Amino acid sequence: MTFYDLVIVGGGPAGVGTAYQLRESGLAVKLLEAAGQVGGRTKSVTLPGGAANAGAQFVYVGTRTHELVEELGLDTIPFEPRTYGIAYKGVTSVGCTNDEVVSGLPLTDGESAELLRLLDDSVNEYATVTAGGVFTDRAEGLASITVAERLEGLSPRVREIVATAIRAGAVGEASEIIAQYALRYFASYPAHETRNRRVLIDGMQSVVLAMAERLDPGAISTSASVTKVEFDPIRAVYTVTAVTPEGETEFEGREVLLAVPAPLIEAIVPRLPEWKKVALDAASTPGNTTMVIAADVSDVPEHRDWGMVTTVGHRFDCILNSTPGRWRSADEPGIVHYMCYANQAGYQPNVPGNRVAEEEWLEDFLSVAPALRGRIRGHHIQTWQHCFALLGLERADALSEIRRPVDGLHFAGDWSSTTAGSHGAFVEADRVAADVVGGRGL
Numbered sequence: 001m002t003f004y005d006l007v008i009v010g011g012g013p014a015g016v017g018t019a020y021q022l023r024e025s026g027l028a029v030k031l032l033e034a035a036g037q038v039g040g041r042t043k044s045v046t047l048p049g050g051a052a053n054a055g056a057q058f059v060y061v062g063t064r065t066h067e068l069v070e071e072l073g074l075d076t077i078p079f080e081p082r083t084y085g086i087a088y089k090g091v092t093s094v095g096c097t098n099d100e101v102v103s104g105l106p107l108t109d110g111e112s113a114e115l116l117r118l119l120d121d122s123v124n125e126y127a128t129v130t131a132g133g134v135f136t137d138r139a140e141g142l143a144s145i146t147v148a149e150r151l152e153g154l155s156p157r158v159r160e161i162v163a164t165a166i167r168a169g170a171v172g173e174a175s176e177i178i179a180q181y182a183l184r185y186f187a188s189y190p191a192h193e194t195r196n197r198r199v200l201i202d203g204m205q206s207v208v209l210a211m212a213e214r215l216d217p218g219a220i221s222t223s224a225s226v227t228k229v230e231f232d233p234i235r236a237v238y239t240v241t242a243v244t245p246e247g248e249t250e251f252e253g254r255e256v257l258l259a260v261p262a263p264l265i266e267a268i269v270p271r272l273p274e275w276k277k278v279a280l281d282a283a284s285t286p287g288n289t290t291m292v293i294a295a296d297v298s299d300v301p302e303h304r305d306w307g308m309v310t311t312v313g314h315r316f317d318c319i320l321n322s323t324p325g326r327w328r329s330a331d332e333p334g335i336v337h338y339m340c341y342a343n344q345a346g347y348q349p350n351v352p353g354n355r356v357a358e359e360e361w362l363e364d365f366l367s368v369a370p371a372l373r374g375r376i377r378g379h380h381i382q383t384w385q386h387c388f389a390l391l392g393l394e395r396a397d398a399l400s401e402i403r404r405p406v407d408g409l410h411f412a413g414d415w416s417s418t419t420a421g422s423h424g425a426f427v428e429a430d431r432v433a434a435d436v437v438g439g440r441g442l
């Protein structure tokens with residue numbers, strides 16, 4: 001059996017990022033990934049119009065993901081939304097100003113005034129705490145409060161719209177997520193922020209795939225689902241057991257990195273100390289289902305300009321076009337990709353591949369965008385048991401314990417970062433790679 005310096009469990013940004021950082025360290029590294037490909041939640045699929053993201057959408061400017069994309073020479077285009085929209089009670093109102101959006105909705109005058117005030121306040125606050133699309137020191141105070149109080153006192157219908165808009169943009173419930181995070185992911189849409197997000201032409205997975213290509217052949221085994229990590233104190237060696245196409249296979253390593261969503265770790269490493277279990281419990285990653293649709297909108301061009309539409313009372317919370325104002329690919333004019341985020345629907349293992357259920361989801365989409373009936377050219381539904389590592393106060397408080405190694409076991413993922421997203425996972429990859437190298441005095 002080959003002996004490795006480090007066995008990495010999980011081939012998402014955290015796992016592959018760590019292997020990539022260690023590629024010239026001289027250490028023997030083995031990465032085991034359960035799926036048939038590396039990428040994790042950055043998975044991209046092919047639809048008419050080219051690569052379509054089934055999970056992560058954007059490269060946030062100025063983050064570690066952005067640096068890596070440039071280092072790897074991958075092509076991106078900016079996300080440049082000119083519109084924002086809300087679909088409510090059978091009416092889809094898309095406009096260039098908050099006023100236009102709100103005035104098109106079936107609300108009373110009092111409700112419209114309330115909703116407009118909240119959207120305008122959020123946009124103003126976003127402008128106050130950012131510069132060039134990136135947070136400044138003025139955003140610090142927002143890291144210790146949630147946005148729940150902003151919903152207090154709102155009339156029920158306005159609260160329903162705002163709660164959906166926050167969940168759509170920031171994935172979590174208003175009571176769970178810190179205000180800084182909510183502003184970044186929610187308010188930036190009605191603010192028409194054009195400077196903080198970029199889209200990878202070949203899909204979000206291309207970052208992880210490009211890193212994997214730069215590793216030694218054989219460094220990665222896909223279709224290798226790790227079931228157990230056990231420590232032998234006499235030999236000071238970890239045995240990692242994985243189910244592979246060849247059957248149950250064991251790998252030995254001096255150190256192990258757990259780079260899978262936090263809730264999966266306890267089942268793989270049963271004998272963790274109590275403090276570690278408590279810390280991992282603070283890193284919740286709620287489920288989500290996504291549906292990406294490729295539609296030919298060449299003869300309904302206003303649909304090309306859709307950016308983010310918050311969808312209230314549907315299976316999903318929003319429809320996002322990450323290339324507004326453009327066709328998805330210059331080679332296939334007319335095609336636009338619409339991503340529906342279903343944060344409230346959560347994990348739906350029975351939907352993907354179920355024809356009836358998929359039809360219902362498509363019909364739900366068409367009820368928001370009726371002009372696209374007959375124009376859908378392809379779709380993909382994906383469900384995520386562990387979707388997005390929300391940054392709530394509980395996780396923020398537990399971060400140092402979440403990251404603390406247990407002997408030779410390391411822990412990294414978006415859930416151990418100070419942010420979330422692929423950028424958080426890549427920062428964590430850098431940290432673990434430095435720890436592994438530092439621990440050996442290399």
Ligand SMILES: Cc1cc2nc3c(=O)[nH]c(=O)nc-3n(C[C@H](O)[C@H](O)[C@H](O)COP(=O)(O)OP(=O)(O)OC[C@H]3O[C@@H](n4cnc5c(N)ncnc54)[C@H](O)[C@@H]3O)c2cc1C
Pocket residue numbers: 009010011012013014015032033034035038039040041042054055056057058059060065224225226227259260261264268288290384386387388389412413414415420421422423425
């Ligand atoms: C719908 C959605 C939208 C998102 N939007 C963005 C965005 O716009 N920008 C952004 O930067 N990020 C976004 N993200 C988040 C981003 O995808 C994640 O933060 C990132 O992928 C986390 O990386 P990770 O390596 O920690 O975990 P993952 O990507 O989840 O990788 C973990 C890997 O471990 C594997 N695994 C699990 N169990 C085992 C096992 N037992 N044995 C072996 N392997 C195992 C999994 O198959 C997976 O490949 C989004 C995610 C989703 C789902």
